[in-house]
Amino acid sequence: MKNIRIIPRLDIKGPNLVKGIHLEGLRVLGKPEDFARCYYENGADELFFQDTVASLYDRNSLQDIITKTAKEIFIPLTVGGGLRTIDDIRNVLRAGADKVAINTAAVKNPYFIREASLKFGSSTIVVAIEAIKGSDGRYLAFTDNGREYSGLEVVSWARKVEELGAGEIVITSVDKEGTGEGYDLDLIRLVSESVTVPVIAHGGASCPENIVQAIRYGKADAVAIASILHYSVMKSFVTYSCDYREEGNTTFLNAGKIPKMIKPSSLSDIRAVLIKENIPTRF
């Protein structure tokens, strides 16, 4: 069997779990440790931590979060964001990560992928590709949360990173990310059918049905999900501790508002939909 993986994606800023739109405009949702524990206990297949501002601040808080999480959570942890050198990768692996996701450093120097995969094993190296659809319909690869154009076209870049030793590719549609409009299915399918390594779809899901589409039509091997799950957890948390309200935009959280387009669903809600659709998954 080939079972589809459901991967909660946790965007981290300082000590907080945040969520943005188009990878920008971050809102604070809560403490990543609480969400991580909740996802583990509810059957997440892996967790994906993305340091959203790694290049702007130091990353010690993320390493603390990873170490704390890895001591009590026994599923794979992937960490991405601002990893530029072999030492950076070694440090987050030592902190307890199992895999790392690289983007900017790979674009700047593609042989970094080869160096890293030879050093740590292909299966440890995930290459993240942030895609924006150009006016001519081609998908272009970006870096720095969709801010900088890399000069690369997505499909040829995906093939190149596979050839250089990436064990997995996570493809983010910057256009769809945080909008709740559903995944960019053409983009996901294009990438998934162009490579022989697993592809993780990310960006745009607002309901379990979007996930079904990403697998059925997009041929994704795994899906990374943020809003749907996070808002579901927030609904279930009764109390919040207050020490995270220093950073980011917390107004909406205090008001208890959940974006309209999002249909909060738990991991078991999502699994139930996948099972109903005959999509192989764990459990």
Added chain:
Amino acid sequence: MTNLSKKVLIIDYGLGNLFSVTQALINIGVNVKTTSNPDEIESADAIVLPGVGAFKDAMNNLKDLNLIDSIKKSIDSGKPFLGICLGLQLLFSESEEFGVTKGLDIVKGKVKRFSNNNQEGEIRKVPQIGWNQISKINGKSWDYTPLNDIKEGEFMYFVHSFYVEPEEPVGLSQTNYDGHSYVSSIQKGNIFACQFHPEKSGHKGLKVYKNWAEINNLKRN
């Protein structure tokens, strides 16, 4: 309290992440330490050989660190041995990764790569990354093995491009990845080794470590 000082050593040969294996063993109540020192390995009560990465690099590193003889001696002496992922594959005679590389040759058989085409002629994604089921081989019982009390068809976490093909009847579980069945754990005397990562397989994975430690009386009292 006789086994208070039982010492489980995780072999560090520069490949793979030892953090999670260490945490899993601590979690189930075992005294654990990592080492690259051959003498220390010979003094251990039990050894764990983890590993992620390339077979050839692994064999080269084991050679450079003078670990091959100590590992073989420990296994010959009957010490409990746990191999995980590459730590399973290294036990075999040879791997076809980058030509042919000789392994530890403790289990007769080969290590082969998944083909990129499945039976339907579609792309088989390699590496296999994710959760997959383990099942019994010809109904052979899992009682008194580390898979004791694990239910048939339980999901475990896998990350690998290569699989083992034993030429002796050591298979304990099998797994099917996209139409390809292969041996996903083995038991041979004091050796238990698995392709999946119990330390990444949630509560059921921890149960495998717990069983292994209990069977071999390695837990702190």
